[in-house]
Amino acid sequence: MNNNQSTKNIPTIMVVFGITGDLAAKKIIPSLWFLFQQGRLPDRFSLFGFSRSPLSDDEFQKLIREAVKNHGGGEMDEDEFLSFSSLFAYRAGTFENKGSFVTLAGAIAWKERSWGVCANKLFYLAAPPPSYKPIFENLAAVKLNLPCGGDLGWSRVLIEKPFGTGLASAKELQSLLSAYFKEEQMYRIDHYLFKEIVQGIENFRFSNNLFENAWDNTMIERIDIRLLESIGVEGRGAFYDSVGALRDVGQNHILAMLSAIAMEYPSNRDMDSIRRNRAHILEALGPWTQDTIRQNTYRAQYRGYQGIDGVHPFSETETYVALTRVRLIFNYPPFIA
Numbered sequence: 001m002n003n004n005q006s007t008k009n010i011p012t013i014m015v016v017f018g019i020t021g022d023l024a025a026k027k028i029i030p031s032l033w034f035l036f037q038q039g040r041l042p043d044r045f046s047l048f049g050f051s052r053s054p055l056s057d058d059e060f061q062k063l064i065r066e067a068v069k070n071h072g073g074g075e076m077d078e079d080e081f082l083s084f085s086s087l088f089a090y091r092a093g094t095f096e097n098k099g100s101f102v103t104l105a106g107a108i109a110w111k112e113r114s115w116g117v118c119a120n121k122l123f124y125l126a127a128p129p130p131s132y133k134p135i136f137e138n139l140a141a142v143k144l145n146l147p148c149g150g151d152l153g154w155s156r157v158l159i160e161k162p163f164g165t166g167l168a169s170a171k172e173l174q175s176l177l178s179a180y181f182k183e184e185q186m187y188r189i190d191h192y193l194f195k196e197i198v199q200g201i202e203n204f205r206f207s208n209n210l211f212e213n214a215w216d217n218t219m220i221e222r223i224d225i226r227l228l229e230s231i232g233v234e235g236r237g238a239f240y241d242s243v244g245a246l247r248d249v250g251q252n253h254i255l256a257m258l259s260a261i262a263m264e265y266p267s268n269r270d271m272d273s274i275r276r277n278r279a280h281i282l283e284a285l286g287p288w289t290q291d292t293i294r295q296n297t298y299r300a301q302y303r304g305y306q307g308i309d310g311v312h313p314f315s316e317t318e319t320y321v322a323l324t325r326v327r328l329i330f331n332y333p334p335f336i337a
Contacts, residue, residue, distance in 0.1 A: 011044040011119035013108055017095065017135055018127035019049030020063065022236045023160065027191065028126060029067035036084045044119070046111050049090045050104060060090040095131045101138040108144070118148035124158045128239050129165065132173055140180040147185070158187040161252040162243060192253040198260050206265055223261060225254050232302070233319070237310030245321040246299070255282060262328060286327035298322040 016024055035041050049060065064085050068076055091107060093100025112119050121144065125135060139145045139157075147155040157177070164170035177186060192198060205212050227249055233240040240248065259278035266273035299318035306315050 010042050011112075011115050011117050012042045012046075012122065013111060013119045014045070014047045014122045014124060015050055015104065015108075016047065016124045016126055017050050017131070018125070019090070020051040020053050020055070021126055022239075023126040024049075025063070025067040026071050028124065029064060030071040030073065033068045033072050033084060036087075037080070041087075044115050045087055046119075047088050048104065048107060049088060050093060050100075051090075052092065052094050054092050055090055057090070060088065061085055064088055095127065095134040095138070098138050098141050101142045101144070105142040105144055118153035120153060121155045122158060123156070124160075126160060128242065129162060129169070129173070132159070133176055136176055136180050145180045145185075154185070156185045156187060157181055158189060161190055162247045163188065165247065190252050190256045193256050193260065198257055202260055206269075212265065223258065225257055225261075227254055232308070233305070233311075234308055237308040239310075240319075241311045241315050241317050244317040245319050250321050250323070281328065284328045292325075296324045296326075298324075 016028060018024060019028075032041070032047070055063070065081065068081060068084075089107065091100070091104050093103065108119075108121065123135075123139060123144070125132060127135065136145075136157075145155055145157075147153055159177075164173050205215055256278075259281040262281050263274075263277040264280070266277050298321070300320040301315070301317065302319045305311060305317075305319055306313055311317075
């Protein structure tokens with residue numbers, strides 16, 4: 001049995017916390033639509049959307065339709081879409097309310113009984129970091145963090161950035177997460193690492209001896225990474241105003257791209273080696289001082305930002321950030337990024 005056939009025979013339930021948000025509309029739902037069109041979703045697949053908005057079934061179906069229409073990347077066949085949207089169900093509730101999770105657990109159990117098997121469960125946190133703690137606690141309270149065991153019935157949690165608001169809060173979240181989930185149950189993802197251009201850089205480097213042998217500090221003077229957005233923060237003002245450009249893309253997406261560009265050749269190309277080599281780049285970043293912060297960092301805010309719904313009228317949150325002369329310090333002369 002090939003891998004695709006094996007995957008399609010594993011019953012899977014996915015729960016998206018924050019299904020009404022920007023991430024679900026622009027990324028998660030369109031990605032699932034693509035997988036559905038390619039026949040790569042399991043034969044028995046169900047998705048429960050979870051959010052505080054009191055949506056009717058028709059309103060939830062409209063939300064899915066708009067996400068596919070606006071971000072699905074092509075024509076939408078009506079019959080195909082109806083088959084796709086039938087995989088979705090909605091449960092309204094708050095992350096802080098245990099009763100909402102009891103209802104969710106009941107819906108999941110009903111779906112598993114209809115299939116006659118304990119399914120794999122993936123809990124996707126498409127919600128801001130302050131929501132993580134109650135979600136973790138309430139998943140554990142209704143035992144949704146516990147896998148059924150064996151090859152089927154695992155339970156895993158997927159976390160998008162940003163993970164906390166600083167080192168202390170990130171450590172606190174990690175301690176909380178570790179209290180309810182084992183390491184093999186956790187996915188911490190940065191979707192920029194899956195962009196074709198980022199993966200293309202790695203393939204281009206490591207499959208081409210001409211470039212890989214010259215890809216070092218003796219041949220490369222500096223690295224410039226620019227992340228330019230063509231859209232504003234409309235529709236997610238409250239979230240963005242609490243995060244800002246540095247936390248939203250700087251300390252994750254841009255650093256992820258830097259680590260992919262500058263890392264050493266992984267010894268055996270497995271994920272552990274790649275992660276270690278990427279981590280080595282981040283560990284080699286020169287520490288900031290008050291002087292270098294003043295001299296080499298810049299932040300700004302685009303005109304009209306303060307008028308966006310959810311944004312504080314006197315907000316100082318940055319929508320532009322630039323870091324210059326970031327040094328990678330190894331045991332040999334450094335790169336300058």
